[in-house]
Structure formats: C-alpha cells, structure tokens
Amino acid sequence: MTSDERPAWCVVGRGTGGRCALVELDALGARLREVEIEPERLADEVARRESAVSPRWVWSDTPTWYARLVDAGVTVSRGHDLRLIHVILRHSEMVREARALREAVDWDAPIDLQLEDRSAGETLFELDASSARPGGVPHGIEEALTEFARQRAAIDGATDPSRLRLLVAAESAGGLIAAELHAAGIPWDVAEHDRILAESLGPRPSPGHPPARMVESAAQVREALGDPQLSLDSPPRLLRALHRAEIDVESTSKWELTRYDHPAIEPLLRYKKQSRLLAANGWAWLDEWVHEGRYRPVYVPGGVVTGRWASSGGGALQIPRQLRPALRADEGWRLVSADVAQLEPRVLAAMSADTAMATAGAGKDLYSGIVDAGIVASRQEAKVGVLGALYGGTTGDSGRVVPRLRRTFPDAMALVDGAAATGERGGTVSTWLGRSSPAPEAAWTQAQTSAYRPEASSGEQERARRSARDRGRFTRNFVVQGTAAEWALSWLAALRLALGRFEPVAPEAAAPASGPVFARRAHLAFFLHDEVIVHAPADQAEAAAEAIRAAADAAGRLLFPGSPVDFPLDLTITERSPAS
DNA sequence: TATACGCGCGCG
DNA sequence: AAAGCGCGCGCGTATA
Numbered sequence: 001m002t003s004d005e006r007p008a009w010c011v012v013g014r015g016t017g018g019r020c021a022l023v024e025l026d027a028l029g030a031r032l033r034e035v036e037i038e039p040e041r042l043a044d045e046v047a048r049r050e051s052a053v054s055p056r057w058v059w060s061d062t063p064t065w066y067a068r069l070v071d072a073g074v075t076v077s078r079g080h081d082l083r084l085i086h087v088i089l090r091h092s093e094m095v096r097e098a099r100a101l102r103e104a105v106d107w108d109a110p111i112d113l114q115l116e117d118r119s120a121g122e123t124l125f126e127l128d129a130s131s132a133r134p135g136g137v138p139h140g141i142e143e144a145l146t147e148f149a150r151q152r153a154a155i156d157g158a159t160d161p162s163r164l165r166l167l168v169a170a171e172s173a174g175g176l177i178a179a180e181l182h183a184a185g186i187p188w189d190v191a192e193h194d195r196i197l198a199e200s201l202g203p204r205p206s207p208g209h210p211p212a213r214m215v216e217s218a219a220q221v222r223e224a225l226g227d228p229q230l231s232l233d234s235p236p237r238l239l240r241a242l243h244r245a246e247i248d249v250e251s252t253s254k255w256e257l258t259r260y261d262h263p264a265i266e267p268l269l270r271y272k273k274q275s276r277l278l279a280a281n282g283w284a285w286l287d288e289w290v291h292e293g294r295y296r297p298v299y300v301p302g303g304v305v306t307g308r309w310a311s312s313g314g315g316a317l318q319i320p321r322q323l324r325p326a327l328r329a330d331e332g333w334r335l336v337s338a339d340v341a342q343l344e345p346r347v348l349a350a351m352s353a354d355t356a357m358a359t360a361g362a363g364k365d366l367y368s369g370i371v372d373a374g375i376v377a378s379r380q381e382a383k384v385g386v387l388g389a390l391y392g393g394t395t396g397d398s399g400r401v402v403p404r405l406r407r408t409f410p411d412a413m414a415l416v417d418g419a420a421a422t423g424e425r426g427g428t429v430s431t432w433l434g435r436s437s438p439a440p441e442a443a444w445t446q447a448q449t450s451a452y453r454p455e456a457s458s459g460e461q462e463r464a465r466r467s468a469r470d471r472g473r474f475t476r477n478f479v480v481q482g483t484a485a486e487w488a489l490s491w492l493a494a495l496r497l498a499l500g501r502f503e504p505v506a507p508e509a510a511a512p513a514s515g516p517v518f519a520r521r522a523h524l525a526f527f528l529h530d531e532v533i534v535h536a537p538a539d540q541a542e543a544a545a546e547a548i549r550a551a552a553d554a555a556g557r558l559l560f561p562g563s564p565v566d567f568p569l570d571l572t573i574t575e576r577s578p579a580s
Numbered sequence: 581t582a583t584a585c586g587c588g589c590g591c592g
Numbered sequence: 593a594a595a596g597c598g599c600g601c602g603c604g605t606a607t608a
Contacts, residue, residue, distance in 0.1 A: 234604060235587065253588060255594050276589060279602055304598060308592085315600055318590040343592090344597095384595085391596030398595065477597040481592095529592045529598095 007032050009080070010055040011148060012046075012065055013141030021141035024055065029152055043072035050076050058082065058148050060139045062175035062301075063111065070183045073516040077497060081175040082147050083107060083137045084302050085168050089151055094158040094434040100150050107147055109137045111300060160434065166558065167433035170486060171302060173493035177524060178299035178309065180496075184518045185294025186526050187335075187511075187535055189328035189576070193286055196323060201274055204283050211278065217271035224264035232271055280315060281323055289314040293330070293513050299527070306478055307435050307485040308529060317528055327526070327533070327577035330511040334541040336522075337578075338548045338571040339531035340488075342366040345386050345412075347484045350556070350565040351432050354411035358565045375408050376401055389413060390480050392420060392473035416476045423475025424468040431482035432559060437475055444471070487555050487567070488530055494558075495532065495551035499523055499544065505537045522547075533577070541573045 007024035015021030015036040022045060023034040037045055046069055049055060057076045059065040061083040069075070086107040089095050101107075138144070151168075158164045194204070202212035210218075222230050225245045231237055235252045242249055245264060249256045254272060257265055289295050295314065303310025311317045329335045340346075345366055349357035360369035370382035381397065385405050388398025389412075406413040419429045423437070426445055430436045444467065450456060451464030504520035511519050514535065522536035522544040536544040552567045572578065 236605080251587080258594090272588085276602090280590065280600095306598065308598065310599060312600080315590075315602095317592075318600065320590055339592095384593090388596060391598095393596035396593065396595055473596065474598090481598060484592095531592080 005032055006053050007049075007055045009058050009148075010046075010049055011058040011141065011144050012042075013060065013144040014139045015141055022049075023141060023145060024049075029149060043069050043074045046076065047074045050074070054078070056080055058144065060137050060144055061111070062172075062179055064139060066176060066179045067183070070179055070515070070517055075180065075500070075517055076176065077500065078169070079172045079176050080148070080151075080168065081172045082144060082151065083109065083111070084171050084175055085151055086147065087302060088167060088171060088435055089154045089164075091436045091438065092158070092164065092434045093428055093430045093436045094160055094164050095154045096157050096159065098154060101154055104147060104150065106138050106143070111303070158434070163432070164434045166490070167431075167435060167486060170433070170489035170493055171307075173496065174301040174309070174489045177492055177496055177527070178301045180517070181299055181524055181527060182296050184514045184523050184525055184535070185296040186533070187328055187330055187333075187513070188290045188293060188295040189326050190286060190290055190293070192328060192576070193281075193290075193323060193326035194283070196326065197277070197282060200277055200322075201282070211274070214271060214274045214278065217267045217274060220267035221264050221271055224262070224267065232268070233275070277320070277322070280318070281320060285314065304485075305438060306482040307431065307489075308481065309485075309527070321579060324577040324579050329535060329575050330513070332509055332538055333511055334536050334538050334573050334575060335525070335577055336534040336536050336541055336544045336548065336571070336573050337531070338533075338545070338552075338569045340491075340552065341568050341570060342386075343487065343530040343567070344390055344480050344484045346565050346567055347432075347487055348390065348412050348415065348480050349409075350560040350563045351479070351483055352411040352415040353563070354409050354415075355564065357409045357412045358563070360409075362564070362566060364568055370405075370408075373408070375404055389416060390477055392469075392476050416480065419479045420472035420476035423478075424472035426471070427475075429475045429479050431479055431486055433483070433486045435482050435486070437478045437482075440471060483559075484530065487559055488527075490555035490558050491551050492524070492527060492532065494554045495534075495548055496524060498547040498551060499534065502540055502543065505540070509537055511535065511537075545571055545573060 005026055008027040009025040011023045011025065013021050018039070019036040020039050020042045021034065021036050024032045026032055054077055056078040058080040059082065062079060062081045086101065090098055090101045090108065155161055155164050155168065197204070201214055205211050218232055221232060222228050225241050227241050230241050238252050239249070242252070245262065247260050247262050247264070249260065254269060257269060297314050297316030298312045299316065300310040300312055327335060341364065342361065345357070346361055349361060360366055360373055362369070367379045367382040367386065370376060371379055376382045376385060381401055384397045385401030387393065388402045389405050393399055393402065422429050426440045426448060428436050428439060448464050448468060451461045499522050502521040507520070514523065522534055522540045524532060525535040526533035532548065534544045534548065548571060549569060552569055556563065556565065556567045
C-alpha cells in the first residue's frame with residue numbers, strides 16, 4: 001500500500017488550532033494522507049481533489065460543511081453525511097450489531113437549523129470549539145474518523161449490505177441536494193404573487209389593516225348570522241354563532257361546513273380561504289422569504305421518520321397550488337416540471353412483486369388501469385380504494401373497495417397487511433433499502449400488556465386496541481411511504497449527476513440569482529416528495545426533460561432490478577409553473 | 581409575558 | 593363523501 005494510492009474517501013473535520021483537517025482513506029478505510037489547512041483554503045483543496053479523484057466526501061453533517069463550499073462555488077459529486085447515516089444505522093433492522101453506534105449518543109443530535117439557515121456575512125469556517133453548539137454533532141476530525149469506522153463496520157456486517165449502501169448513498173446525496181436547492185432558490189415572481197393576492201384579497205392594505213375583500217366577506221358572514229360583532233377568527237365563538245343560526249356543525253372545519261345550505265356558508269368558506277392565504281403566504285411572507293427573485297427554503301433531509309424530507313421556514317412543502325404561477329423561470333430560461341404518476345402504489349407493486357398491480361399500472365395511469373381491469377367502476381373509486389389500502393382505511397368508500405383490491409392484488413395487499421400486523425404487535429418494519437420504523441414507546445407497550453390482564457376494564461381494552469390499530473396504520477404506511485422516499489432520492493441523485501454534466505451556457509445567458517454554481521447550467525430548483533422542478537436555460541430544457549425521465553428509469557432499475565413496474569412521469573416545460 | 585397545545589388547512 | 597398516512601405553520605386559547 002503506497003501513499004500515492006487513489007483515495008476512495010476524503011474525511012473532513014475540524015483539526016487543531018482552528019484549522020481544517022482532510023484525511024484521505026483507501027477503499028478499506030486505511031489512512032493514506034492527511035493535511036491540516038487554514039479554513040480559507042478548504043474550498044480550493046476540496047475542488048482540487050474533486051476534479052482529480054472525485055472521492056466520496058465524508059463529514060459530520062452537510063449543512064455545516066457543504067453550504068459554505070457551494071457559496072464559494074465548489075460542488076462535489078458524492079458525499080457521506082455522518083449525522084444522517086448514523087440515525088438510519090442505529091435503528092435499522094439490517095444492522096446486526098448496533099451497540100457501538102447506539103452508545104455514540106453525540107451523533108444522535110437533531111439538525112441544527114440555526115446553522116443550516118445561517119445568515120449571510122457569517123465568517124467562513126468558524127468551527128473552533130467556541131462555535132460548537134451544545135447538542136449538535138461533533139465536528140472534529142478524530143470523532144468523524146471514529147464514527148465513520150463504526151458506520152462502515154455496521155454496513156459491512158449488515159444482513160444486506162448492498163441495499164443499505166444504496167440507502168446510505170441516496171440519503172447522503174439528499175443532503176448535498178438540499179444544500180444546493182437552498183443555494184439556488186426557487187425563481188419567484190413577486191409581481192405575479194402580488195397579483196394573485198390582490199385578486200383574492202384586494203390590494204395590499206397598510207400594515208395592521210385587513211384586506212378589503214376579507215372585510216367584505218366577514219361582513220357578509222356577520223350579516224347572514226345576524227351577529228354584527230362576531231369575530232370569525234375565534235373557532236369557539238364562531239361555533240356558538242353557527243349554532244345560534246341553527247347550523248349544527250361539530251366543528252368549524254371546511255368539510256363539515258360544506259354540507260350545510262345556509263347563506264352564511266359561502267362567504268364563511270371564502271373568508272377562511274382568504275384568511276389562510278393571507279396568514280400563510282401573504283405580503284408578509286413575500287417580504288420575509290423572497291429576495292432578488294428567489295425563494296430559498298430550508299430543506300431538512302430525513303426530517304420525517306419515514307425518510308421523507310421536511311422543511312423549515314416559509315412552509316416550502318405547502319406552497320398552495322393557487323400560487324404556483326408565481327414560480328417563473330428567469331428571462332431566457334424554462335421550468336421543467338415533473339411528477340411521478342401514483343408513485344406509492346407503484347412502489348408497493350414493485351416491492352411486493354405483485355404482477356397484477358404492475359400490469360394495471362403499465363403504460364400510464366394506474367387508477368384507470370384498475371378500472372379497465374373491471375375491478376371498480378370509476379377512477380375515483382380506484383384512487384380512494386388504493387389510498388385506503390396504503391393508509392389503512394376501513395370506512396366509507398375505501399372500506400368497501402379494499403376487500404376487492406385484496407382479491408385482485410394479493411401480493412401487494414399481503415405486504416401492507418403484514419406491515420400493519422407487525423405494527424399492531426409492537427414490532428418494527430423496514431423499507432426496501434433498510435430504514436426501520438421507530439420502536440414503540442415504553443408507555444405504549446405497557447398499555448398493551450396491561451390491557452391483556454383479565455381484570456382490565458373494557459374501556460382500557462378498547463383504548464389499547466385502538467392504539468394498536470393506530471400503530472398498525474403507521475407501520476402499514478411506513479414501508480410504502482419510506483420506500484417511495486428512497487425511490488425519489490435515487491431519482492434526484494441520478495438527475496443531479498446528469499445535470500452536473502451539462503455544458504455551461506454563455507455568460508450572457510446566465511441566471512445570476514441562482515448563484516455562481518448554478519447560474520450557467522440547468523439545475524434543480526424544487527423538490528416535493530414525488531415532484532421536481534429543474535430551472536434550465538431554454539436550449540437545455542429538452543435535454544433536462546430527457547435527463548429527468550432517464551433518472552426515473554434508472555431509479556426504478558436500481559431499486560427493483562428486473563421488476564416490470566414502470567414509473568411514468570407527467571412532464572411539462574414552461575416559463576411559468578401551471579396552476580393545475 | 582412567555583410557553584404549550586389543539587385546531588384548521590396547506591402540501592404529498 | 594370527506595376517510596386512512598406523513599408533515600409545517602399561524603392562530604386562539606389555556607396555563608404558568
């Protein structure tokens with residue numbers, strides 16, 4: 001083993017005296033070289049190694065290290081996020097020996113959102129001891145090397161190392177992508193957003209005043225209820241006023257109100273919609289979150305137990321469809337939007353190797369395929385039934401359709417029914433690539449045990465059964481939602497690498513607001529569970545669309561080699577995102 | 581005055 | 593018709 005061997009990994013961490021340490025490892029984890037450098041030189045040193053050997057970069061957590069590199073104009077193609085991977089491995093059923101990982105409690109820290117959303121102007125790489133936040137993961141190089149060795153041992157000794165390695169790579173790629181999405185931002189048309197607000201609410205009022213059209217709606221509600229002083233924003237008072245008008249709802253929720261025919265209902269529903277728009281995405285939101293034509297949400301990979309991403313600040317994953325037209329490509333650029341048709345049922349069909357379900361989905365619309373197979377009469381019934389199968393629905397339309405699906409798709413239904421049964425018993429279930437559901441809380445297990453005693457009251461038994469069913473629905477959905485998240489991460493990861501190979505466009509065609517790394521080529525701009533938006537120079541839009549399709553095919557083959565299940569996309573190239 | 585919690589609704 | 597899974601956020605209300 002010689003020192004000029006090509007490194008497979010490069011571990012980055014805090015060294016001595018405020019310097020950064022880089023340690024290159026060979027494929028077996030043996031140290032090849034190590035250097036300590038001043039923090040200002042880190043971006044250059046990373047860029048040099050990336051272009052020479054493109055190692056997999058290992059660091060404590062991606063927001064801490066990578067956001068600064070991206071800002072400095074440096075990207076890397078592959079990473080290993082010790083914090084994200086630690087959380088997966090310490091719970092994974094695939095890991096045979098997790099004791100050492102579980103004892104490394106420092107690595108079980110939640111993401112530090114302050115750091116992720118760091119403000120501009122903060123000095124680069126102030127990673128000395130004084131800036132380490134209590135409760136965060138360790139950033140020192142020796143801690144990183146030790147944890148990395150633990151993680152490699154856990155993966156190598158797993159029941160299915162190759163699947164777990166796919167998950168580790170996909171999760172880490174997600175970390176890189178989240179940082180890049182934040183840096184690039186979503187191209188946002190403030191004028192269009194303002195126009196949509198004005199259309200619904202009236203022109204922007206002066207601070208502290210309600211918009212005119214909301215005042216109007218509220219007045220109509222008060223008039224119809226005969227209560228001139230009523231405050232619509234207080235659910236208890238509104239409920240009492242509705243009862244006085246003989247509208248016998250149990251809550252003030254929208255779905256319940258729509259069932260009543262009364263002159264107050266229409267303006268009340270309108271008021272609620274206006275109120276929601278104003279509070280969640282009104283002018284204050286615009287002022288706070290959109291700057292220089294970009295909305296830059298903070299994405300939180302692994303933020304959901306199932307492996308889905310969460311977000312923090314601005315409600316990035318809940319942008320109302322109504323505001324979609326405010327997403328607008330820069331001049332000379334396009335938005336390439338793609339979403340997967342029925343991702344979760346297709347993932348279920350592939351996991352369970354249910355050939356009947358694969359056949360129903362072959363081509364385009366899975367729900368229509370179920371109708372065509374003569375199982376249900378309408379697409380809507382098919383959809384409600386499939387969602388009921390995934391979520392554990394027992395009542396209403398879904399409860400009626402699920403038994404038919406159980407006969408038609410026995411393998412798919414056996415998989416989710418089995419996951420539900422395991423959850424009801426207090427067991428753990430896992431996704432296709434090995435992310436496992438959390439164990440039940442001690443109080444849950446205690447309550448189940450207690451309810452089994454002969455002297456347990458019927459109320460106690462009923463509560464225990466209900467909570468067992470609740471947990472069963474969670475584990476039922478966990479395996480599908482979690483595997484769909486793995487598919488989506490694989491899709492994104494493949495797409496990102498493909499876009500990274502696009503030729504830069506001429507400087508005069510650049511989109512400077514996207515930042516130095518992304519301004520001159522097609523790049524990811526938005527991700528939402530089963531949907532991506534790529535911001536692309538007009539003459540790269542078609543190629544980007546093809547890359548999105550190719551990445552979806554690649555994700556399917558990677559996770560489910562040989563499976564007949566396909567993952568068709570709805571794909572559009574536009575200047576402005578359609579309201580749909 | 582600050583914090584915790586439930587409601588309602590936006591997204592998949 | 594409005595359920596069955598996973599979230600984040602703003603609001604009003606209750607509690608300290």
